[in-house]
Amino acid sequence: MATTTLTLKLPLLRLNQAKVQEFLRLQELNTDIANQLLTIPKGERTKLTSKDFNHIEIGSAWINQTIRNTNAATKVKQFKVLPLETNNQNWSLHKVGETYSLGFGVLRGIKQRVPLEIHQSKYQEILDGVLNKTVQKGSMKLWRSKKGKWYALLSVSMEVPDADKPQGWIGVDRGQNVLAVASTPSGMPKFWKFAQIRKIRKHYAAKRRRLHKAKKMRVIKRLEQKERRMIKHINHMISKEIVELAVDLKCGIRLEDLSNIRQTTQQKKKQKSDASFNRDYWSYFQLEQFIFFKAQMAGVAVEKVPAAYTTKSCLKCGAINQRDKHNYTCRRCGYRGHADYGASRNIGNWVGLSCPIELQKPLSVMVKGVQSGEVNGTPLSLVSGSNSCMGLVTQEQESPAFNETK
Numbered sequence: 413m414a415t416t417t418l419t420l421k422l423p424l425l426r427l428n429q430a431k432v433q434e435f436l437r438l439q440e441l442n443t444d445i446a447n448q449l450l451t452i453p454k455g456e457r458t459k460l461t462s463k464d465f466n467h468i469e470i471g472s473a474w475i476n477q478t479i480r481n482t483n484a485a486t487k488v489k490q491f492k493v494l495p496l497e498t499n500n501q502n503w504s505l506h507k508v509g510e511t512y513s514l515g516f517g518v519l520r521g522i523k524q525r526v527p528l529e530i531h532q533s534k535y536q537e538i539l540d541g542v543l544n545k546t547v548q549k550g551s552m553k554l555w556r557s558k559k560g561k562w563y564a565l566l567s568v569s570m571e572v573p574d575a576d577k578p579q580g581w582i583g584v585d586r587g588q589n590v591l592a593v594a595s596t597p598s599g600m601p602k603f604w605k606f607a608q609i610r611k612i613r614k615h616y617a618a619k620r621r622r623l624h625k626a627k628k629m630r631v632i633k634r635l636e637q638k639e640r641r642m643i644k645h646i647n648h649m650i651s652k653e654i655v656e657l658a659v660d661l662k663c664g665i666r667l668e669d670l671s672n673i674r675q676t677t678q679q680k681k682k683q684k685s686d687a688s689f690n691r692d693y694w695s696y697f698q699l700e701q702f703i704f705f706k707a708q709m710a711g712v713a714v715e716k717v718p719a720a721y722t723t724k725s726c727l728k729c730g731a732i733n734q735r736d737k738h739n740y741t742c743r744r745c746g747y748r749g750h751a752d753y754g755a756s757r758n759i760g761n762w763v764g765l766s767c768p769i770e771l772q773k774p775l776s777v778m779v780k781g782v783q784s785g786e787v788n789g790t791p792l793s794l795v796s797g798s799n800s801c802m803g804l805v806t807q808e809q810e811s812p813a814f815n816e817t818k
């Protein structure tokens with residue numbers, strides 16, 4: 413069993429003006445205290461307890477966490493706002509009928525219960541887990557959004573099932589011409605296309621340019637936030653669909669590992685400017701995070717495979733060819749198809765030379781002496797039981813990885 417920790421962001425319901433005023437006052441007080449603490453040398457600060465703040469009208473549960481937070485914040489010079497936070501022992505969850513509420517002490521002796529707004533049934537399950545103690549409580553934060561809405565941020569941790577042994581792999585490629593492609597072991601593809609999104613983003617970009625000329629930076633910022641929310645929503649949707657597909661087919665998910673691809677400064681610069689101007693730029697990191705999380709919750713295995721050559725290899729014969737935008741044509745076997753689809757198939761069918769390539773180390777196959785009767789140049793995939801890594805050579809060989817699976 414693996415443990416996972418997540419934060420639930422739950423709006424506080426039916427807050428009256430008096431409560432809102434009190435939360436605000438306490439938050440300001442808390443921030444002041446934290447900033448005072450930061451001026452005290454660390455050696456003395458670590459000795460402080462909530463008793464040293466008895467003269468201040470704020471609950472000791474908040475103060476204790478604030479002391480802990482300032483001790484942990486090594487690089488902060490000053491807090492703009494430090495939300496009220498308390499550890500797992502100082503908040504409680506209650507359920508009456510279908511309504512969940514949060515209990516916590518505000519000031520000495522004054523306790524409050526605030527109902528929570530629950531949007532998703534998934535959250536309900538987790539909260540029920542807190543109530544029957546299968547989910548562990550962490551800290552609780554009272555957090556105010558920029559719009560002035562108050563939320564409880566509940567940190568909870570729980571055991572998640574070990575991933576089931578997959579009966580096959582769904583390959584997911586972050587496409588160059590499409591947003592993403594998933595292909596099932598039998599070769600059935602699913603595409604998520606850019607077209608509609610491109611249209612929306614084009615609209616946003618034009619609006620941004622107009623606002624830029626008018627120097628309306630605040631509005632631009634709001635627009636960017638809106639666009640980010642849209643990207644997030646779509647990433648949630650795609651990751652949900654991919655994980656559902658994996659659950660239905662009892663498969664694992666394979667993604668390409670882009671983290672080891674080295675970039676030149678020039679490329680990095682380009683990527684940075686892409687992020688703000690290119691309509692095709694997409695937050696794949698976020699998509700990957702969502703897939704990992706949703707898969708973990710559903711007991712679906714996720715693997716990352718090296719990205720090298722996934723788009724260039726022919727999915728039928730493994731030969732390396734150049735793609736021409738969407739189109740992929742193999743010069744060796746004549747296969748023609750969608751380039752990103754081919755990549756997703758190659759990712760899904762990857763056979764697993766899972767050790768990283770370390771050229772400094774002698775490869776065991778390389779140093780193995782040639783014995784009589786042994787054939788030089790045996791494809792690595794046919795050398796059974798050998799753990800050696802040949803990395804880049806594999807694509808050239810007729811490895812079973814790139815044969816069609818039935």
Ligand SMILES: [Zn+2]
Nearest residue numbers: 726729742745
């Ligand atoms: Zn081919």
